[in-house]
Amino acid sequence: MSRRGPVVVLDGPAGSGKSTVAKLLARALGVPHLDTGAIYRAVAYHMDSKGIPPEDSELLLRELEVTRVEVSQGFVRVNGEDVTREIRTPHVDSIVSHYAAIPAVRRALLGLQREQARDGIVAEGRDMASVVFPDADVKVFLTASPEERARRRHLERLSKGEDSDYQQVLRQVEERDRLDSQRECSPLKVDEGALVFDTTGLSVDEVVLALEKEVRSRLVGRV
Template sequence: MTSKNIVITIDGPAGAGKSSVARGVAKRLGLSYLDTGALYRAIAYTLDKAAIPPVEGESLSATLRDLSVALASGRVFVDGKDVTDLIRNPLVDSLASKYSALPSVRARLLDIQREQVLGGGLVADGRDMGTVVFPLAPLKIFLTASEEVRARRRFDELVSRGQVDVDFDSVLEDIKTRDRSDRERACSPLVEAPDSVVLDSSSLSVDQVVDRIVSLAEGARSDD
């Protein structure tokens, strides 16, 4: 296995720092970064705007068939429209959790995600990257942190984006609700892959987590 074709998956609950860590690992190893959370948020945002509820049905299936979702240069596009700046807020997070529980939504994105490895190795973060999307990945990480720490990170992120009316207790409750939804859903629930490495980032910085995963990746390559 070379540094150019290794696949690293980083799964975990909302607010664990998966995106920041995945970007850092990808940059350090010279790999592509697959932002699966952005893909789900983009679909959820688009379906909600089209007044299509998060339930299986013909209208949902028809819309998904015609929907074009793409990642390019760190931006997210739906049917050619850049929605990157519209999908990073608590409302869309909540919507993404509901829509991502639907088999038709997950099936639509499965092929899109797997196609990304055709260009070489990558780092993918999400909820089922190591269990469903890339089950043969040589390095699987399950990144977690306490509910309070994750809520504080999300709260600080929202405030930094200018959302001054955000309430910490509401963010904490959103985190707890999202956790229950992700772990209890019937389709691809959030679980640790049997061969994953569990990392608790509650007391670790992003750089420290990145260092740990890069070290594991280098070990995985040398063992091949």
């Protein structure tokens, strides 16, 4: 695939700041942003709402064939229905890893993700560097301590007026880490050549400024 812009990928565990950082970094670099987590969340929400469990089955395969996910201008749609708010609930938090671990789901969404990179992109997820864009111009692995990531999720939910218990959120974060890193299909890992960046204790602006500087230095002479 010929490209007209750089491909920068950010992988990392839940709550490491990937979505916010990737969105701002994409704006700074002048390329589109792809929130792959939103795509998987949309599929998980859709399947769950139809009563299709997170297991490899003929029912799941048939539904995948007729499911269309669109991510554009901050909105997420499944078969034309706006599910932007629905995919960001604690319930979807708790089920998305189970659906994402299914090989058929990951295969179905692979092409959709790659198609977005024709004009360059900043993409974030959990297997961007190792599977989706192995030839990315710059690979970054964002991380933070489980406690810090749980604190961010906890405060985010409170800011939305949702009930939240920090210890419960921490347990969810740790369980999500376990599922993502131990799944057989595309496990969360640091890809060879990726810049590991710990965001613990840093503001979003500090992370974006540091990454923009690093990315631009790595892109010199490559794109």
